[in-house]
Amino acid sequence: MNVVVIGAGVVGLGAAWRCAARGADVTLVDPEPASGATGVAAGMLTPVSELDYGEEPLLRLGVASRNLYPEFVAELEELTGLDTGHRRDGLLEVAFDADDLRVLADVKRFQEALGVPTEALDRRECRKLEPMLAPTVRGGLYAPEDGSIDPRRLAPALLAAAEKCGARLVRQKAAEVLVRGDAVSGVRLDDGTELPADRVLLAAGPWSNAVGGIPPGVVPDVRPVKGQVLRLRTPVPFLRRTTRGTVRGSSIYLVPRADGEIVVGATQEELGFDTRVTAGGLWELLRDARELVPGITELDFAEVSAGLRPGSPDNAPVLGPSALPGLVLGVGHHRNGILLTPVSAAALAEALLDGTLPEVARPFSPGRFRQGS
Numbered sequence: 001m002n003v004v005v006i007g008a009g010v011v012g013l014g015a016a017w018r019c020a021a022r023g024a025d026v027t028l029v030d031p032e033p034a035s036g037a038t039g040v041a042a043g044m045l046t047p048v049s050e051l052d053y054g055e056e057p058l059l060r061l062g063v064a065s066r067n068l069y070p071e072f073v074a075e076l077e078e079l080t081g082l083d084t085g086h087r088r089d090g091l092l093e094v095a096f097d098a099d100d101l102r103v104l105a106d107v108k109r110f111q112e113a114l115g116v117p118t119e120a121l122d123r124r125e126c127r128k129l130e131p132m133l134a135p136t137v138r139g140g141l142y143a144p145e146d147g148s149i150d151p152r153r154l155a156p157a158l159l160a161a162a163e164k165c166g167a168r169l170v171r172q173k174a175a176e177v178l179v180r181g182d183a184v185s186g187v188r189l190d191d192g193t194e195l196p197a198d199r200v201l202l203a204a205g206p207w208s209n210a211v212g213g214i215p216p217g218v219v220p221d222v223r224p225v226k227g228q229v230l231r232l233r234t235p236v237p238f239l240r241r242t243t244r245g246t247v248r249g250s251s252i253y254l255v256p257r258a259d260g261e262i263v264v265g266a267t268q269e270e271l272g273f274d275t276r277v278t279a280g281g282l283w284e285l286l287r288d289a290r291e292l293v294p295g296i297t298e299l300d301f302a303e304v305s306a307g308l309r310p311g312s313p314d315n316a317p318v319l320g321p322s323a324l325p326g327l328v329l330g331v332g333h334h335r336n337g338i339l340l341t342p343v344s345a346a347a348l349a350e351a352l353l354d355g356t357l358p359e360v361a362r363p364f365s366p367g368r369f370r371q372g373s
């Protein structure tokens with residue numbers, strides 16, 4: 001089986017590795033691997049938050065993926081010898097007022113219905129877990145099985161794993177998908193080179209609709225949702241785990257890494273393909289993060305960046321065979337692409353090599369956008 005993967009963000013990389021490991025002949029096409037949202041993302045592995053509870057099939061997919069992570073990472077790190085920065089040290093989500101506390105109580109009930117263990121904590125218990133938290137914190141929710149990963153380490157590890165299993169990377173842009181008869185036959189690159197393929201995976205993030213040759217309506221609209229994040233550094237231990245809260249109605253999080261980096265995120269802006277870093281975005285992040293953890297103003301500034309989350313019309317991922325035979329879609333992972341990497345990689349490899357989807361991924365099939373379905 002000859003597979004061409006368009007896009008080497010986490011979605012394309014994960015699927016390429018899993019297909020190559022099963023013996024497929026895989027070519028990854030990307031002018032700059034991991035240069036999209038993957039290279040900017042914070043890397044929280046936290047399937048349930050106050051923002052998105054209610055989208056049950058997506059939460060089930062997220063929980064399934066988070067549960068796959070330890071084994072997925074162990075396999076990846078053993079194969080490549082590379083560290084991915086994976087941590088399973090829990091998520092602490094805190095509340096500042098009675099309204100926030102009520103929301104967290106709802107989140108807790110919802111998590112329990114999904115079989116996800118959580119613990120409700122009072123102010124003292126929250127500050128015992130994270131002594132740097134603001135004294136104004138009223139209480140919180142601790143999800144011990146959540147965690148984080150460093151996407152800037154995960155992506156090179158996935159590429160190395162795919163290459164170890166025989167995949168090759170072509171550093172070029174895919175210009176169009178080639179169609180012979182009614183099925184996909186390959187991919188034409190920007191320089192005119194044609195790569196033959198039995199199957200093509202489209203995983204080009206928010207740029208997926210710009211790839212030519214695909215009949216209209218086959219790929220649902222994928223829009224860019226801008227997110228700005230800030231990276232700080234600390235030479236001394238500061239936060240022990242991912243910590244999140246709602247400040248003035250907007251969500252703010254801090255994700256610590258073992259090397260002293262702390263990622264503070266993220267804005268959510270519908271501004272098309274704009275990746276400018278703005279003073280306002282930066283100010284909002286610092287203002288809200290300081291309310292959560294006042295001591296952050298003492299940390300070293302490292303970087304500020306902006307990325308584009310790929311959002312589908314219903315904000316859920318689009319996974320599986322499309323209406324064009326041979327073309328499989330791996331798009332629309334929006335705010336959850338890092339979390340969903342293990343489950344999407346497995347689902348897309350199955351879709352590419354067997355033409356089926358595992359049960360947990362079926363609600364995300366492209367067919368849901370077809371008229372009448």
Ligand SMILES: Cc1cc2nc3c(=O)[nH]c(=O)nc-3n(C[C@H](O)[C@H](O)[C@H](O)COP(=O)(O)OP(=O)(O)OC[C@H]3O[C@@H](n4cnc5c(N)ncnc54)[C@H](O)[C@@H]3O)c2cc1C
Binds near residue numbers: 039
């Ligand atoms: C600020 C921010 C914070 C985030 N935090 C989290 C988080 O904590 N947890 C989480 O789970 N998710 C998070 N996300 C979301 C996550 O980053 C995305 O869902 C995920 O990276 C999407 O991966 P992807 O492979 O679909 O797209 P991308 O990472 O955007 O990759 C697409 C790739 O396609 C390539 N490409 C484009 N056009 C072509 C072409 N014509 N030919 C070949 N290649 C092409 C690009 O070069 C790029 O490398 C965050 C995102 C942002 C922006």
